[in-house]
Amino acid sequence: MSTPPLFAVILAGGSGTRFWPASTRELPKQFLKLAGKRTLLAETHARIASLIPLERTLVVTAAAYAGLVQKTLKRLPPGNILAEPCARNTAAAVAWAALEIEAREPGAAHVVLPSDHVIHPAPRLRDALRAACDEACASGALVTFGVRPSYPATGYGYIEIGSALGEHQKLAIHAVQRFVEKPDRARAESFLASGRFLWNSGMFAWTTSSILSALREFAPAVHGPLSLARASERASLYPGLPSISVDHAILEKARNVRVVPVDFTWSDVGSWSAIPEVTTPDAHGNSASGGTTVITEDARGCVVYGKLGELTALIGVENMVVVRAGKCVLVCPKDRAQDVKKIVTRLENEGPSFL
Amino acid sequence: MSTPPLFAVILAGGSGTRFWPASTRELPKQFLKLAGKRTLLAETHARIASLIPLERTLVVTAAAYAGLVQKTLKRLPPGNILAEPCARNTAAAVAWAALEIEAREPGAAHVVLPSDHVIHPAPRLRDALRAACDEACASGALVTFGVRPSYPATGYGYIEIGSALGEHQKLAIHAVQRFVEKPDRARAESFLASGRFLWNSGMFAWTTSSILSALREFAPAVHGPLSLARASERASLYPGLPSISVDHAILEKARNVRVVPVDFTWSDVGSWSAIPEVTTPDAHGNSASGGTTVITEDARGCVVYGKLGELTALIGVENMVVVRAGKCVLVCPKDRAQDVKKIVTRLENEGPSFL
Numbered sequence: 001m002s003t004p005p006l007f008a009v010i011l012a013g014g015s016g017t018r019f020w021p022a023s024t025r026e027l028p029k030q031f032l033k034l035a036g037k038r039t040l041l042a043e044t045h046a047r048i049a050s051l052i053p054l055e056r057t058l059v060v061t062a063a064a065y066a067g068l069v070q071k072t073l074k075r076l077p078p079g080n081i082l083a084e085p086c087a088r089n090t091a092a093a094v095a096w097a098a099l100e101i102e103a104r105e106p107g108a109a110h111v112v113l114p115s116d117h118v119i120h121p122a123p124r125l126r127d128a129l130r131a132a133c134d135e136a137c138a139s140g141a142l143v144t145f146g147v148r149p150s151y152p153a154t155g156y157g158y159i160e161i162g163s164a165l166g167e168h169q170k171l172a173i174h175a176v177q178r179f180v181e182k183p184d185r186a187r188a189e190s191f192l193a194s195g196r197f198l199w200n201s202g203m204f205a206w207t208t209s210s211i212l213s214a215l216r217e218f219a220p221a222v223h224g225p226l227s228l229a230r231a232s233e234r235a236s237l238y239p240g241l242p243s244i245s246v247d248h249a250i251l252e253k254a255r256n257v258r259v260v261p262v263d264f265t266w267s268d269v270g271s272w273s274a275i276p277e278v279t280t281p282d283a284h285g286n287s288a289s290g291g292t293t294v295i296t297e298d299a300r301g302c303v304v305y306g307k308l309g310e311l312t313a314l315i316g317v318e319n320m321v322v323v324r325a326g327k328c329v330l331v332c333p334k335d336r337a338q339d340v341k342k343i344v345t346r347l348e349n350e351g352p353s354f355l
Numbered sequence: 356m357s358t359p360p361l362f363a364v365i366l367a368g369g370s371g372t373r374f375w376p377a378s379t380r381e382l383p384k385q386f387l388k389l390a391g392k393r394t395l396l397a398e399t400h401a402r403i404a405s406l407i408p409l410e411r412t413l414v415v416t417a418a419a420y421a422g423l424v425q426k427t428l429k430r431l432p433p434g435n436i437l438a439e440p441c442a443r444n445t446a447a448a449v450a451w452a453a454l455e456i457e458a459r460e461p462g463a464a465h466v467v468l469p470s471d472h473v474i475h476p477a478p479r480l481r482d483a484l485r486a487a488c489d490e491a492c493a494s495g496a497l498v499t500f501g502v503r504p505s506y507p508a509t510g511y512g513y514i515e516i517g518s519a520l521g522e523h524q525k526l527a528i529h530a531v532q533r534f535v536e537k538p539d540r541a542r543a544e545s546f547l548a549s550g551r552f553l554w555n556s557g558m559f560a561w562t563t564s565s566i567l568s569a570l571r572e573f574a575p576a577v578h579g580p581l582s583l584a585r586a587s588e589r590a591s592l593y594p595g596l597p598s599i600s601v602d603h604a605i606l607e608k609a610r611n612v613r614v615v616p617v618d619f620t621w622s623d624v625g626s627w628s629a630i631p632e633v634t635t636p637d638a639h640g641n642s643a644s645g646g647t648t649v650i651t652e653d654a655r656g657c658v659v660y661g662k663l664g665e666l667t668a669l670i671g672v673e674n675m676v677v678v679r680a681g682k683c684v685l686v687c688p689k690d691r692a693q694d695v696k697k698i699v700t701r702l703e704n705e706g707p708s709f710l
Contacts, residue, residue: 021666295701309682311684311706312685312686313683313684314686314687315686315687315695316688317675317686317687317688322686324679327665328666328667329661329668329677331667331669331670332672333671333672336671339670342652343670351650354648
């Protein structure tokens with residue numbers, strides 16, 4: 001079988017503020033250097049650059065971030081940025097990108113990648129992408145990537161694997177038994193123990209024709225308007241589209257869904273407390289992000305964020321998050337990192353200049 | 356009795372780094388806004404401005420800080436800054452200032468005031484200064500100010516009061532029974548319970564002739580060289596002077612020492628953990644210094660320092676010191692604030708650019 005051209009669709013429209021004060025509406029998480037010297041978006045591209053060139057990479061993002069995307073990926077053709085006028089979740093983004101690819105290269109396959117996750121080592125990701133694309137091209141399946149869990153995470157959705165259906169590139173392909181929403185702790189532990197549940201990584205591989213067929217069948221309110229419009233008019237239709245995720249709209253309904261179990265290190269880096277998962281801590285378990293220098297006396301398990309050329313000094317503290325960004329400093333225990341959103345909500349009323 | 360002209364000598368040569376990263380060698384504590392909108396030095400002058408004009412105020416400081424002093428006290432005559440080429444403790448500073456005052460205005464009296472303490476309310480300080488000067492002029496005594504202790508402080512020296520010797524301005528004047536070095540906790544508690552021990556505030560009032568006599572008698576190695584030199588040459592003698600405090604050299608030896616018991620609020624602001632003593636905490640006991648905005652969720656007893664226009668967000672932390680200054684952030688529990696010097700010592704070797 002001949003391999004069709006492979007495209008990448010990078011989803012870079014997120015605007016969350018769980019990484020405030022580093023992330024803001026003007027500079028969301030995918031544009032931060034949370035886990036290395038490059039931004040998460042730059043790392044996302046770098047991991048697949050040897051597999052898929054920028055000419056075949058589309059980035060779907062909010063119109064407000066188009067400039068940041070171009071600045072991050074300088075050689076990305078400007079026409080490869082699909083600038084959404086408003087957020088309509090992933091089904092609309094996936095549909096728009098698929099229609100664009102189908103117009104450029106009928107019969108192609110593509111992978112869909114979030115821009116704000118951390119994965120390593122990159123070669124293992126590329127192996128998995130190749131295997132998934134082979135399966136997608138061979139069977140027309142919609143292929144997901146299931147990460148073998150390393151702890152009983154309650155913050156991720158899970159995929160229960162079904163029967164083995166063969167292999168590509170020495171990686172097994174499985175049917176999907178079911179998708180499961182974020183479990184409570186006890187369920188997460190039973191998932192881990194069973195060996196049959198994988199973290200749903202939010203990445204996909206499929207042929208363009210397969211995903212367009214599925215969108216036509218399961219998300220006609222998204223697919224219909226976009227497919228009927230000219231390419232140049234799709235953005236203007238956005239406000240009228242339903243806001244629905246590709247997982248709910250398609251993956252949980254389609255019959256031809258597969259999963260590639262993978263064992264690379266993966267994190268969606270959901271909050272400051274996830275930084276230790278994606279950096280190399282010092283001998284006392286303190287993790288630095290963003291380039292800051294850290295000096296400690298009797299400090300353990302802390303997460304520090306700051307810029308290159310800045311210094312954070314920690315004395316006698318444990319499991320503390322210390323973030324410096326712009327005009328703001330944040331200090332909170334790791335297990336309160338989710339409460340950052342409370343501060344953000346209050347600042348919307350009390351101090352918008354700090355957002 | 357006619358009252359002689361009253362001068363002020365402000366000691367502003369301190370170079371400590373207990374308030375790192377806010378205080379540095381280039382900008383020591385007296386030049387920080389630790390307890391209000393003005394620097395500690397500016398507040399020191401403001402408290403006495405209605406009693407002693409800048410024309411009769413001398414500031415003894417390190418040569419490196421002369422510019423900062425002038426910038427802080429813009430209308431201070433430049434000739435009123437005595438710029439020390441090296442630090443030689445307080446006896447040398449007091450001797451130099453006394454000789455300068457004696458040359459300008461024979462027969463004057465003066466008060467000696469540290470530049471980095473916090474005192475309020477100012478009118479009560481001025482009442483005490485007036486009473487002490489009256490006593491100094493009437494009896495020729497060396498007058499100290501003893502602050503009634505509000506808690507069993509182990510960080511201050513104490514003065515045990517002796518017999519009552521009369522009053523001025525409705526304030527009692529007492530003999531000094533003895534000076535006591537910083538006590539341990541048990542002793543500090545017995546001092547507090549006895550009612551006879553006062554904190555040694557490091558402020559003095561005396562006639563210029565009295566302190567010069569005492570220096571001649573008890574600190575001839577300081578007084579001799581300085582008194583024999585021309586005014587313009589005193590700075591050049593500094594390197595050869597002994598480094599000794601006026602307390603040890605004079606107060607603990609002279610026979611004519613008096614104390615005015617005072618009950619204003621006083622703190623030498625010895626470390627970050629003293630900030631709550633000199634600021635007004637919020638409803639949860641969090642104290643802000645330096646002008647920063649603070650937003651808290653479930654935070655108690657914290658000390659925050661940052662500039663006007665900056666924000667510090669605290670979530671779920673207690674009794675924590677959080678300082679942002681220049682390129683640095685410091686986080687440590689209040690009861691570890693003395694360990695800041697360990698960081699400073701390490702940075703001298705590992706990262707001098709952060710000092």
